[in-house]
Amino acid sequence: MIGSWVHTAPTITAAFLASLVEAVEALTIVLAVATVRGWRPAGLGALAGLLVLVLIVTILGPLLDRVPLHLLQLAIGVLLLLFGMRWLRKAILRSAGVIPLHDEAKAYATETAELREQARRHEARLDWLAGLASFKAVVLEGLEVVFIVIAVSAGRGLLIPAGAGAITACLLVAGVGLVVHRPLARVPENTLKFAVGVMLSAFGIFWTGEGLGVAWPGGDLAIVACAALFLGVGLAAVTLIRRPNAEALP
Amino acid sequence: MNSLWAVLRELAGLFIDDGSLVLQIVVVILCASISSILLPDIPLAAGGILLFGCLGALFVNVKTTARR
Numbered sequence: 647m648i649g650s651w652v653h654t655a656p657t658i659t660a661a662f663l664a665s666l667v668e669a670v671e672a673l674t675i676v677l678a679v680a681t682v683r684g685w686r687p688a689g690l691g692a693l694a695g696l697l698v699l700v701l702i703v704t705i706l707g708p709l710l711d712r713v714p715l716h717l718l719q720l721a722i723g724v725l726l727l728l729f730g731m732r733w734l735r736k737a738i739l740r741s742a743g744v745i746p747l748h749d750e751a752k753a754y755a756t757e758t759a760e761l762r763e764q765a766r767r768h769e770a771r772l773d774w775l776a777g778l779a780s781f782k783a784v785v786l787e788g789l790e791v792v793f794i795v796i797a798v799s800a801g802r803g804l805l806i807p808a809g810a811g812a813i814t815a816c817l818l819v820a821g822v823g824l825v826v827h828r829p830l831a832r833v834p835e836n837t838l839k840f841a842v843g844v845m846l847s848a849f850g851i852f853w854t855g856e857g858l859g860v861a862w863p864g865g866d867l868a869i870v871a872c873a874a875l876f877l878g879v880g881l882a883a884v885t886l887i888r889r890p891n892a893e894a895l896p
Numbered sequence: 897m898n899s900l901w902a903v904l905r906e907l908a909g910l911f912i913d914d915g916s917l918v919l920q921i922v923v924v925i926l927c928a929s930i931s932s933i934l935l936p937d938i939p940l941a942a943g944g945i946l947l948f949g950c951l952g953a954l955f956v957n958v959k960t961t962a963r964r
Contacts, residue, residue: 727921728911731954735917735961738954744962786906793910847954851947854925858932860943872947879951887962 654807656869657798660845661808664794665815667838668787673819674750674829675783678757683776691777695784703792710800720857722797723850729793730846737840738880743889747836754829791816794842798849844880848873917957924949 672692680688710718739745757779764775791812799808822830851872855862862868912918924946932942 724925725911727925727950728918731917731921731950732911732913735914735954735958738958739961742958742962744958789907790910847950851943851950854928855943855946858928858939858942858946859936860932860939860946862943863940875947875951876954879955883955883958887959889962 654804656845656849656873657804658807658811660798660811660842660849661791661795662811662815663838664842664846665791665812666819666833667835667842668791669816669819670750670830670833670835671753672783672787673823674754675757676780677823677827677829678754678761679776679780682758682761683773687773687777688780691780691782692784694777695781695788698781698785699788699792702789703796706792706796707805710796716857716859718800718857719853722800723853723855723857725793725850726797726846727850727854729797730843730848730850732843733839734843734847734876734880737836737843738883738887740836741840741884742887744887750829750833750835794846797853798846800853840880844873844876847876914957914961916960917953920953920957921950924953 676688676692679691713721736745740747761776761779795805795808795812799805819830848869852862852869855868864871927949928942928946931945932939935941
């Protein structure tokens, strides 16, 4: 029971937190589209994007069951390592003030200005262009969610709990976004990315090792140990390279 | 064609940000794979190479990036 929770809890948490970050980023673009051109193209574009994602999951899901487990673990482990360590690297550099923090308010302003400029040039096609921007944001951010959900749950029958975590996060962000009608700039995105980067990197090490035939001591508990080591190294790196004007990691 | 290329670039961008980190991770995975083939009786060796290799690669990468 404890063993099962040791694996299920990080899986759901990783899917939830990663989806929260991606949904916030997608919401920013959809809101920008809605502000410039109204909810119709924004909503239709987002809906079309969601349909494409459902189609991808429907096609890919059954195909994954046909891949031998060791090969699947190795392939997904390697991709998770690349994906997770990319997030963690960026989060470390942002926390240390080496690169600027991602700013949703700024992203919203940039997207709105871009759409207004497009409006000036192609007034007649603007609904189509605005819908496309909304569609693209949902598909691209959604693809990351789909990948994370499939990757953290692969081969362990945890697709439903991981999917539930991701859907909960997306509904939460969509609900809050609809109520406040503003980009969710106060979500501590870098801290979330740091945490998700740590978890995905730990999952990546675990799956890649399993794919290579490593018998991890403690079984699933090894994921927690790997996560603790990544967290420790990440925090140590932030302390070591921190620039004087950097914001502290909450 | 341009759109397809843009989509492929976006997809690759999900996994590849800093080329040198990707290269280091691939090298660590290759070393772990070789170790799992050459030392099948010590499967933890591959795990150790994988874990500490990736941690080292990450640490060195962020330190180098910060110094630039």
